[in-house]
Amino acid sequence: MVTRRRVSTRGAERDGSVVATPTARRRAVRRLTGAVLACGLGVGLTPAVAGASASASAAVDGVVRVNQQGYLAGERKTATLMSSHALSGQGFVVEDRSGRVRLRGTVPASDGAWNSRYRAVQRLDLTALRSPGTYRVVVRGAGVTSGWFPVTRSDDVFRELVTKGVAFDRLQRDGDDLARTVLPRSASHLTDRSAQVYAWPDMEEDSDVITDHDLTPSGGTVDVEGGWFDAGDYLKFTHSAAYADVVLYTSSELLGSAAPAALRQEARYGLGWLSKMWDDRHGVLYLQVGIGSGNEDGTFYGDHDLFRLPQADDTDTSPLDRYVSHRPVFAANRAGQKISPNLVGRVGAAFALAAQADARTDRPRALRELKKAQDLYALAAVDDPPTPLVTALPNAFYPEDTWRDDMQLGAAQIAVAAQRLGKPGGAYVADAARFAKERIAAPGDDTLNLYDVGALADVALADALRTVPGRTVAVDRADLTADLRRQLRLGVRASHEDLFGAPVDIDQFDANSHAFGFITTAALYQRLTGDTRYAGFASDVRTWLMGGDPWGVTAMVGVGTRFPQCIQHQVANLAGSLTGGRDVAVGAVVNGPNGADNFDGGLGGFQDGMRRCTSASDHLDRFDGKGSRFVDDVRSWQTDEPALDMTGAAILAGASSLAAAPRTVPWWVRPWFRPGAALGS
Numbered sequence: 001m002v003t004r005r006r007v008s009t010r011g012a013e014r015d016g017s018v019v020a021t022p023t024a025r026r027r028a029v030r031r032l033t034g035a036v037l038a039c040g041l042g043v044g045l046t047p048a049v050a051g052a053s054a055s056a057s058a059a060v061d062g063v064v065r066v067n068q069q070g071y072l073a074g075e076r077k078t079a080t081l082m083s084s085h086a087l088s089g090q091g092f093v094v095e096d097r098s099g100r101v102r103l104r105g106t107v108p109a110s111d112g113a114w115n116s117r118y119r120a121v122q123r124l125d126l127t128a129l130r131s132p133g134t135y136r137v138v139v140r141g142a143g144v145t146s147g148w149f150p151v152t153r154s155d156d157v158f159r160e161l162v163t164k165g166v167a168f169d170r171l172q173r174d175g176d177d178l179a180r181t182v183l184p185r186s187a188s189h190l191t192d193r194s195a196q197v198y199a200w201p202d203m204e205e206d207s208d209v210i211t212d213h214d215l216t217p218s219g220g221t222v223d224v225e226g227g228w229f230d231a232g233d234y235l236k237f238t239h240s241a242a243y244a245d246v247v248l249y250t251s252s253e254l255l256g257s258a259a260p261a262a263l264r265q266e267a268r269y270g271l272g273w274l275s276k277m278w279d280d281r282h283g284v285l286y287l288q289v290g291i292g293s294g295n296e297d298g299t300f301y302g303d304h305d306l307f308r309l310p311q312a313d314d315t316d317t318s319p320l321d322r323y324v325s326h327r328p329v330f331a332a333n334r335a336g337q338k339i340s341p342n343l344v345g346r347v348g349a350a351f352a353l354a355a356q357a358d359a360r361t362d363r364p365r366a367l368r369e370l371k372k373a374q375d376l377y378a379l380a381a382v383d384d385p386p387t388p389l390v391t392a393l394p395n396a397f398y399p400e401d402t403w404r405d406d407m408q409l410g411a412a413q414i415a416v417a418a419q420r421l422g423k424p425g426g427a428y429v430a431d432a433a434r435f436a437k438e439r440i441a442a443p444g445d446d447t448l449n450l451y452d453v454g455a456l457a458d459v460a461l462a463d464a465l466r467t468v469p470g471r472t473v474a475v476d477r478a479d480l481t482a483d484l485r486r487q488l489r490l491g492v493r494a495s496h497e498d499l500f501g502a503p504v505d506i507d508q509f510d511a512n513s514h515a516f517g518f519i520t521t522a523a524l525y526q527r528l529t530g531d532t533r534y535a536g537f538a539s540d541v542r543t544w545l546m547g548g549d550p551w552g553v554t555a556m557v558g559v560g561t562r563f564p565q566c567i568q569h570q571v572a573n574l575a576g577s578l579t580g581g582r583d584v585a586v587g588a589v590v591n592g593p594n595g596a597d598n599f600d601g602g603l604g605g606f607q608d609g610m611r612r613c614t615s616a617s618d619h620l621d622r623f624d625g626k627g628s629r630f631v632d633d634v635r636s637w638q639t640d641e642p643a644l645d646m647t648g649a650a651i652l653a654g655a656s657s658l659a660a661a662p663r664t665v666p667w668w669v670r671p672w673f674r675p676g677a678a679l680g681s
Helices: 054-059 154-171 190-194 238-258 261-277 310-315 319-325 341-358 363-377 404-420 426-441 454-467 477-497 511-529 535-545 570-575 644-659
Strands: 009-014 017-022 062-065 078-083 091-096 101-106 120-125 133-139 149-152 195-198 217-222 284-289 329-331
Touching: 062 133, 078 133, 078 535, 149 154, 154 238, 154 261, 154 644, 190 195, 190 310, 217 329, 238 261, 238 284, 238 341, 238 644, 261 284, 261 341, 284 341, 310 319, 341 363, 341 404, 363 404, 404 426, 404 454, 426 454, 426 477, 454 477, 454 511, 477 511, 477 535, 511 535, 511 644
Parallel strands: 195 329
Antiparallel strands: 009 017, 062 078, 078 120, 091 101, 091 133, 133 149, 195 217, 284 329
């Protein structure tokens, strides 16, 4: 797993007000860019002891964590009872809204202590509860009651992840082509239509603070208007946007005719911006738009030094904000020179997936998209990749250290696109297989997420091996499915070791996106092989994500009864209602729990212009344990800032899981997904 690093911090001084806030942006280096859902949004944390008598609640301090979004009727179902002392041997029941008991059970032995307050954690098996309805768990002898939860259909659960996730992507749109959302927004950053290209600035080590006195122009102007904001701030990155577009196109392909129209539209929207960032004519790939922080001299500011609605930048005339109102663009390479292969692979994959989607309906456009992918692919620096790999400025925003997975994905998708358009693709299949063999021979410990697309690459190559005629190559379908099993076993092992079934270390960054990645990998593996052995694991992971963690907070805004209330997202904070309870950033997925040491410096003050939002009254800190914390506060970049890739992980998990249900998506949507297909067939 990629080791996350934090960028150094400093105080941002504006108008005489010092804000103690980090100055970097990402999970690894998350910067305070603000944001909030209304403090009154959604319902409060459901008390797990609701309805208990005073004497019982005094005797036992306990809560029951359940899947708030809903369990599927036929899947494995678990709930987790955490209590001040062990309740093994106590009876529990599951009752419906009418009070009728639908399931009885006995609390098992404790698996261990979570923290000094909750010294016993006990997993309750609810699998036998199969009838659709709304239920709650009651441990009557201890006076502990869970919140209500549904048992429902797969379409209800997984389609919600897709539709609400896409809604968040639409909220992230920049430029003039804004999608309809619940938030009042105006066109923003129209000056990006004529943005100046600059040389890479020098920066403080592990920081986005620029040490140069000024930026240095290195080219002309380019049109980079549009695209998506990467996270709660307004920076735009080719690296993460390409991943998001791969996710959207892959999800649309998986769902076929069942794909929501908004999903296809958003994939097309993302590709439009990538087409601007890849200058095929001159062989230049532009890397990012905007800078995080200003310089150490204080002669100019960056995106993270301001807290505002995005359209405010277009009328900002302050000389200090000149690189906010007229944002710089940086290139990943000089014209015609080699490009970091991690970027080439994922951007090329996005163009190739678009070509596949357009092959039957708009052949000329599909051919243009295929050419873009192939021209970009030819510039990959596979013989001499840069160290570190190029991702963003600074690199610490996105400290990626793998590239063969990206190149395998790009080559395989180009091969399939070429085949659909009647062009030769065998050489790309051979390349993809070579990258796969090299990657599999030296596997890391990361799994599907923004930084590692190996699972998607394995499935894409399995598709290419089936559909593209060619020579004998370095790997076969058995090798690829074995690699998927290897990745899944990492999650299964972690889930067995965690008291709540988390598939990752929750004292690390990107817990939620990795967890959604495991759901995707399990679904893709099942469709590729017909093997359902990881279905129960995927169910446990979804429960953990949807309220089954120690804090009882779901990963996605607008899903469940207690979701993040105070996300660090400027548009949600400033354009959202603080009193109406509207789901202003529906579909946003936050980072999730993180290492307690990331909070050693505290949360700092509220930035100028920020609407205060904190869920401190929920006392979530009582559920911190094992070196991890979750803080629902607009200042908590460590746990509470959403991002394109995190939400994309949920979209893909939903789409792949829907595709794994034969009644929802026909087997012919992708031939290699045929249930029960023999390996190597």
